[in-house]
Amino acid sequence: MRLLKTETALGAKKIAVNSLFDNDDLIQKTGIEYVYQSDDSTVSLALTACTNIEKYIDKNSIKLCMMVTQTPDDYLPANSITLSNRLGLPSDCLAIDISQGCSGFVQALCLIDKLNSFYNNILLVTADRYRSKLHDADRSTNAVFSDGASATICQYDPQFGxxxxxxxxxxxxxxxxxxxxxxxxxxxxxxxxxxxxxxxxxxxxxxxxxxxxxxxxxxxxxxxxxxxxxxxxxxxxxxxxxxxxxxxxxxxxxxxxxxxxxxxxxxxxxxxxxxxxxxxxxxxxxxxxxxxxxxxxxxxxxxx
Incomplete structure (x- = not known):
């Protein structure tokens, strides 16, 4: 499994943490001065991360689209199915969701490493809009979480894994x-x-x-x-x-x-x-x- 390329996308709205909470000690503790929010859907944010994948691989060769998210747009169908359609992936591409958070990318790689020899080209997408889950007054979450997404091309290569x-x-x-x-x-x-x-x-x-x-x-x-x-x-x-x-x-x-x-x-x-x-x-x-x-x-x- 070779990690051929990773692209990312960040929520378009840049928010200064000190505009949310007047507390310099908070920023000193977290190290985060700005957080980012997306007003788009989770799939749309994911789609932005996937914008450049065709520079590195023919999308028609992708046989598995795996999407990690805990902010799904729909409970059903799987968000990876909607994403695959909007990306124009082939109809013989398997699309599955994984509901995991901060461990999700690593855990998805563990699964892909076992599947890659069969599904030679796999698109791994992560996308979360955690800011949609937050209470305005909660400093522990509002001062750290940003909305973001990524797209990683995992290509079969027996020398890597x-x-x-x-x-x-x-x-x-x-x-x-x-x-x-x-x-x-x-x-x-x-x-x-x-x-x-x-x-x-x-x-x-x-x-x-x-x-x-x-x-x-x-x-x-x-x-x-x-x-x-x-x-x-x-x-x-x-x-x-x-x-x-x-x-x-x-x-x-x-x-x-x-x-x-x-x-x-x-x-x-x-x-x-x-x-x-x-x-x-x-x-x-x-x-x-x-x-x-x-x-x-x-x-x-x-x-x-």
């Missing part, structure tokens, strides 16, 4: 980050317990990343970069401080885009393209959040 993967799922912590159907809880708005989620990240996610780093050391794999979910400054800097690894190789761009949920790692891939110029070079991806879940993979050349 996932070398290692690790997953963690704990549904007992569902109440730390949720949006209920209807208005039965929190009036239907997104709820996030930031401090508790950081504790989960420190206790569960960081050890997963450390295990992946150690796997690379034990197998003589050179880590070119670590791509972690861009939750906020407190999370990204916190993870960096707990890793015995070169800080400059743990990439970050949350200050430019905010927290784009399932698209945050694709935004990193756009800004920090994968590099496999060195022998045995690999990269680590770590997605974590809603569930609570976390997924960590090592991606690179399978044969060095």
């Amino acid at each position: 996932i070398i290692y993967e690790s997953h963690f799922t704990d549904g007992s912590k569902r109440n730390l980050l949720f949006q209920s159907a209807g208005k039965k809880e929190n009036n239907g708005f997104l709820h996030m317990s930031g401090a508790e989620i950081w504790m989960f990240t420190r206790i569960k996610v960081v050890p997963q990343i450390v295990e992946a780093i150690n796997f690379c050391k034990n197998n003589n794999l050179k880590i070119n970069g670590i791509y972690i979910h861009q939750a906020s400054r407190v999370v990204v800097d916190g993870i960096k401080s707990l890793l015995s690894f070169e800080k400059e190789k743990v990439f970050e761009n949350y200050s430019a885009y905010g927290n784009t949920v399932s698209s945050s790692i694709p935004f990193l891939l756009k800004d920090f393209p994968l590099n496999f110029s060195n022998k045995n070079s690999v990269n680590i991806f770590a997605g974590f959040g809603v569930g609570l879940t976390s997924s960590v993979i090592i991606y690179g050349k399978k044969n060095g």
Whole structure:
């Protein structure tokens, strides 16, 4: 599975966080001065991310369209079906949705890596409009989340793929980050317990990343970069401080885009393209959040 190209799209409306909340300490903590909102549909935002894919691949060769979203335009049909139609993908293309959040891109890659030899060319799309879920007075969410989308072309190549993967799922912590159907809880708005989620990240996610780093050391794999979910400054800097690894190789761009949920790692891939110029070079991806879940993979050349 070669990640041939990643394109991204951000909500068109740029919002200064200090126009929402008069609190300089808040921006200092999150590292996010601006968030971005889309007034378009989720599929339309996804379509924008897909605008340039034909520069890199014939759309008629795409055999699977997988869309990760937690802000669907429709409960049915699947949003990937609507997207496939608007993109003009062939009618023999399989289209499926995955309802996952900040872990979704990494988890989708795990599935695609197993499917890629059959569906040679796969379009992986992430799209979330979390700002449509937020209460105006909720600083913990309104000051960090942006609407964003991405499109990644996954092309079959037996020399590239996932070398290692690790997953963690704990549904007992569902109440730390949720949006209920209807208005039965929190009036239907997104709820996030930031401090508790950081504790989960420190206790569960960081050890997963450390295990992946150690796997690379034990197998003589050179880590070119670590791509972690861009939750906020407190999370990204916190993870960096707990890793015995070169800080400059743990990439970050949350200050430019905010927290784009399932698209945050694709935004990193756009800004920090994968590099496999060195022998045995690999990269680590770590997605974590809603569930609570976390997924960590090592991606690179399978044969060095």
